[in-house]
Amino acid sequence: MKIALFGGTFDPIHFGHLRAARAAVRKFRLDQILFVPSGHPPHKPEGDLTPFAHRFAMVSLACAGEPKFVPSLLEAPDGEPRYSIDTVQRFKKSFGPQDHLFFMMGMDAFLDLPHWKDPHKLLNLIDFIIVSRPGFRVEDILKMIPSRMVKKGRREKVIQLQRVQLHILGGVHVPAASHEIRSAIRNGRSVAGLIPPLVEEYIMKEKVYKSEPRRRARS
Numbered sequence: 001m002k003i004a005l006f007g008g009t010f011d012p013i014h015f016g017h018l019r020a021a022r023a024a025v026r027k028f029r030l031d032q033i034l035f036v037p038s039g040h041p042p043h044k045p046e047g048d049l050t051p052f053a054h055r056f057a058m059v060s061l062a063c064a065g066e067p068k069f070v071p072s073l074l075e076a077p078d079g080e081p082r083y084s085i086d087t088v089q090r091f092k093k094s095f096g097p098q099d100h101l102f103f104m105m106g107m108d109a110f111l112d113l114p115h116w117k118d119p120h121k122l123l124n125l126i127d128f129i130i131v132s133r134p135g136f137r138v139e140d141i142l143k144m145i146p147s148r149m150v151k152k153g154r155r156e157k158v159i160q161l162q163r164v165q166l167h168i169l170g171g172v173h174v175p176a177a178s179h180e181i182r183s184a185i186r187n188g189r190s191v192a193g194l195i196p197p198l199v200e201e202y203i204m205k206e207k208v209y210k211s212e213p214r215r216r217a218r219s
Contacts, residue, residue, distance in 0.1 A: 012178060
């Protein structure tokens, strides 16, 4: 099987996430994408995130009707920080050596990798699907990876490292960022066309973004 782990805060999940996932399914012939809402990301203060239960519920609603999209509790909070290196290691243990596994994320998140725990170990552990965004270049990726890890003879939209491949997924339009959607909801503006209708209904029913926290991280 070909399976991708797609992690993020998903606060809220929106059509940009879903379009990227559909494009990845088509291009890489994925059998499954696990949507993994982050539990307690170390780089974000705990009070800056909408409670996990809400974010997981929204992901579950967004995945409804998409047979290859699976909401995952892999990072459900347990009081401890959640590091991507640990999540990927648990992910790999759940599947056999015959399965082809990917770690999927946006270009901006990937370029922040040097600030994560054990980034070089992570870059030797699993193939990546990197969702390109306007203004980012492949050269930006090469600048943040030690040259000793990069093999020569780069193919188009594929960077070959010593043990893994970085696949660049382009052509995916992201209509808005999650923080812009939160702001629109709090200010009574329409978010039609930005998030799935079931997710919008849930947000309105549960009043998820009606109160402004003291601090709110951008995502």
